[in-house]
Amino acid sequence: MRSARIRPTYRVSASPRSCATNEAAAALPGFAGLHPYQDEETVQGALELMYRLERALCAIVGVDRVTLQPAAGAHGEWTALRMIQAYHRSRGDKRSEVLVPDSAHGTNPASAALSGFQVVEVRSGPDGRISLADLESKLSPQVAALMLTNPNTLGLFEREILDVAEMVHATGAMLYYDGANLNAFMGVARPGDMGFDAVHMNLHKTFTTPHGGGGPGAGPVGVKADLIPFLPHPTVEQSDGHYTFDFKRPKSIGRVRSFYGNFGMLVRAYTYILAMGGDGLTQASLDAVLSANYLRKQVEGVLDLPHEGPCMHEFVASAHNLAPQGVKALDVAKGLLERDFYAPTVYFPLVVAEAIMVEPTETESKATLDAFAAALKEIVEQARTDPAALHAEPHSLPVGRLDEVGTARRITAYLTGQSEDPVLRWKRVQK
Numbered sequence: 052m053r054s055a056r057i058r059p060t061y062r063v064s065a066s067p068r069s070c071a072t073n074e075a076a077a078a079l080p081g082f083a084g085l086h087p088y089q090d091e092e093t094v095q096g097a098l099e100l101m102y103r104l105e106r107a108l109c110a111i112v113g114v115d116r117v118t119l120q121p122a123a124g125a126h127g128e129w130t131a132l133r134m135i136q137a138y139h140r141s142r143g144d145k146r147s148e149v150l151v152p153d154s155a156h157g158t159n160p161a162s163a164a165l166s167g168f169q170v171v172e173v174r175s176g177p178d179g180r181i182s183l184a185d186l187e188s189k190l191s192p193q194v195a196a197l198m199l200t201n202p203n204t205l206g207l208f209e210r211e212i213l214d215v216a217e218m219v220h221a222t223g224a225m226l227y228y229d230g231a232n233l234n235a236f237m238g239v240a241r242p243g244d245m246g247f248d249a250v251h252m253n254l255h256k257t258f259t260t261p262h263g264g265g266g267p268g269a270g271p272v273g274v275k276a277d278l279i280p281f282l283p284h285p286t287v288e289q290s291d292g293h294y295t296f297d298f299k300r301p302k303s304i305g306r307v308r309s310f311y312g313n314f315g316m317l318v319r320a321y322t323y324i325l326a327m328g329g330d331g332l333t334q335a336s337l338d339a340v341l342s343a344n345y346l347r348k349q350v351e352g353v354l355d356l357p358h359e360g361p362c363m364h365e366f367v368a369s370a371h372n373l374a375p376q377g378v379k380a381l382d383v384a385k386g387l388l389e390r391d392f393y394a395p396t397v398y399f400p401l402v403v404a405e406a407i408m409v410e411p412t413e414t415e416s417k418a419t420l421d422a423f424a425a426a427l428k429e430i431v432e433q434a435r436t437d438p439a440a441l442h443a444e445p446h447s448l449p450v451g452r453l454d455e456v457g458t459a460r461r462i463t464a465y466l467t468g469q470s471e472d473p474v475l476r477w478k479r480v481q482k
């Protein structure tokens with residue numbers, strides 16, 4: 052999806068057939084017309100769906116319970132860290148640090164800081180994976196948790212994850228799984244079995260909801276038994292086929308989202324999981340990994356690949372070797388737009404200079420992957436022969452190069468009621 056063709060069709064994260072089905076399910080009047088103030092007795096079907104989705108997600112990631120409330124991955128991270136904090140405090144343990152690898156998504160340190168923790172960075176080794184020696188040196192009784200995504204943002208599987216879990220748990224800290232990369236091994240391996248205590252999932256990355264379309268997302272969080280008392284309330288409980296919201300949870304961190312989360316996303320995810328089945332989800336992950344490796348092989352020799360393969364569901368290339376021509380990762384991305392491709396993420400992760408992160412997903416055909424590789428080759432060729440032409444791209448789209456920095460500054464100027472001069476510092480507006 053992150054590299055899907057932008058014309059003539061715009062694809063989303065599941066097979067077109069099931070995507071349409073999931074949208075149709077979410078639009079059913081019985082779901083779409085619900086009011087959050089309705090009496091429990093009149094929304095038994097919605098509660099049953101939430102209950103069943105929770106059970107399905109527990110099975111997929113290997114945890115004991117899940118809260119469906121968080122509205123995004125970052126919100127899920129924050130929710131989980133608050134639970135981990137409440138857990139430590141309930142034991143009279145005031146741990147103040149959260150460890151985050153240098154390859155982590157920016158939301159990881161942000162969530163930790165927002166929860167009141169000091170963020171301590173753990174370095175990657177030369178192979179792009181977390182350095183156990185550096186981890187060892189940062190672990191202490193002050194550490195509340197290590198946040199990790201596996202495969203990491205370089206698309207590399209953290210092979211020493213069982214050792215990492217043992218080291219973290221030996222100091223009394225917890226292990227948090229950033230589940231944004233769950234696409235790589237659904238139905239193949241489970242973070243819960245690797246030793247993770249809390250896990251977020253991005254329903255808008257892994258379970259069909261279109262990502263980046265401007266709509267709402269959902270970032271459910273799964274936890275192992277130790278963290279269950281701290282789950283946000285209400286939870287959905289079932290007894291004799293009757294479903295209820297449980298607000299009587301004395302150790303709960305409280306509500307983290309108005310009402311019960313973005314319910315429409317939950318309907319889409321549940322429909323998708325049922326339509327795919329366990330085997331289908333496994334196949335989706337295997338296909339996503341195959342697509343990424345197939346494409347990675349074609350990119351070898353075109354762009355620099357700083358880490359050894361094979362990769363998981365994504366890989367990171369670098370455009371640094373185009374620097375002599377004055378061509379940057381941004382120019383490659385714009386060139387892809389000109390050639391009808393949705394540009395991949397650039398300049399992330401931060402540990403790779405001029406990074407270009409490609410995640411083809413399971414939905415793209417071999418023909419699309421080949422066309423993408425051909426477009427990349429053409430762009431790199433053009434960078435060598437006529438970099439000025441590349442700098443002028445895209446020219447066949449409604450807009451060309453946008454003045455992003457200027458726009459950000461002028462918006463700030465507008466919002467603060469100041470002139471159009473660059474506003475580089477935030478000031479309180481006097482009303």
Ligand SMILES: *Cc1c(COP(=O)(O)O)cnc(C)c1O
Nearest residue numbers: 123124125156158200229231253
């Ligand atoms: C997308 C992403 C997140 C944050 O998820 P949002 O739903 O965008 O808040 C966190 N970590 C990684 C690795 C991601 O790719």
